[in-house]
Amino acid sequence: MSSGLAESGAESLEQLGVQPDWGPEVGFVARFLRSAPGRQNSQFSDLSEILLIVRLVPQKGFQTLIDAVALLQRERPVRLLVLGEGKYRAALESRAAKAGLGADFSLPGFAENPFAYMARASVFVLSSAYEGLPGVLIQALACGCPVASTDCPNGPSESLEAGRFGPLVPVGDAPALAGAIAGVLDAPPDREGLRAQGRSFDVATSTDRWIEAIERTIEARAA
Secondary structure, eight states, X not given: OOHHHHHHHHHOGGGSOOOTTTTTHHHHHHHHHTTOOOGGGSSOSSSEEEEEEOOSSGGGOHHHHHHHHHHHTTTSOEEEEEEOOOXXXXXXXXXXXXXXXXXXXXXXXXXXXXXXXXXXXXXXXEOOSOOSOOHHHHHHHHTTOOEEEEOOSSSHHHHTTTTTTSOEEOTTOHHHHHHHHHHHHHSXXXXXXXXXXXXXXXXXXXXXXXXXXXXXXXXXXXX
């Protein structure tokens, strides 16, 4: 768990923003992957796949990612696959069209098994302006998917250990995000190492971190 979230939990546990499925997510990732389709059934089987899984709301920074993908396409063949739904679907489609992504953009909607896509994507990107908890980033790691993320509050820096397990870039910086994605595509990290990092956020470990962070906050206030 992000220590920023845990410390806010000292104010009110109800405001932690913890997703109900986050704790056991590392466990059920494996179950879903057993039924994953083959790479040949992927949306884009031949090109580098950039994956985004979001609620279609401005907070998720999809505009920044679309602009980053457009920059990347000047140098290499890449395609963007966005899984998710929301009231900003039309805005996202319009932005992609204006950026010239054309057929290299796909928005199929909600996916019952997003982990199948994570396991086969070239890179998963978190482009958010802020997060309550980057559960989807941890899920991508657990799938062994290379990642790149904005350094937004709260959690990406801790989840990626300040860039050790994936590059972090400033929020809203499309050129920096494009460069980070290119770096991951050029030098993919070891997928087993990513899986191990994802497993470090299992129920027992994340609970211990939560308790420790709250205890530190209480001790600091009592001092």
